[in-house]
Amino acid sequence: MNEYLRDDALRHQNFKFNMTSLILYQGQVIGYFTLLADLIEIKKLNMYDYNKIIFKSPFKTLPAVKLARFAIDKKFTNIGLGTEILSRILLSIYDKSNYIGIRYVTVDGFAKAFNFYTKNGLIPFKKEEQKLNKINKIIKKDPEKTISLYFDLYNYKKFLMLLMPYYI
């Protein structure tokens, strides 16, 4: 993750391939995340979400934003910072979805971060389902194996309406 920030992030950003934001604490970089536009095929959603959307959407693909990279400095992990920052990222993407159509947030996460993402409301894509019953084995054997997940901003809207009706 550090290598990406050092070697590639600025170049990618200059080409508008993706955008990286730094997380600062007392003037020091303690993490970063990278976002880019994405598109998902609705047939790749899990069965429940697919059945929910298939009759509503005239489109086979729907717009999304991908959280391509997300890292917190080891010194600051496991104190709830990742959860807090992820919720701010989701809220800021939700804000943008009031101006640009965005239905989902997607993540190609490392297996070792799978529990972190699912605890924070992300759902694995259908193709990942067979990996789920051996997730602990995968985390042990290949912690950086990619697992793709998504977050539905429409459900988030309902959640925000309940929790923060003044915000909507």
Ligand SMILES: CC(C)(COP(=O)(O)OP(=O)(O)OC[C@H]1O[C@@H](n2cnc3c(N)ncnc32)[C@H](O)[C@@H]1OP(=O)(O)O)[C@@H](O)C(=O)NCCC(=O)NCCS
């Ligand atoms: C994944 C990552 C961003 C999570 O950040 P984090 O700051 O550690 O996240 P949190 O502290 O909110 O949550 C991490 C764990 O701490 C626990 N936790 C949350 N708040 C806590 C608190 N106040 N005290 C103790 N533990 C806490 C959570 O339950 C979570 O447990 P889990 O591993 O079982 O999910 C970070 O570990 C990281 O940078 N990893 C390396 C890069 C990476 O894997 N990125 C994701 C792939 S793109």
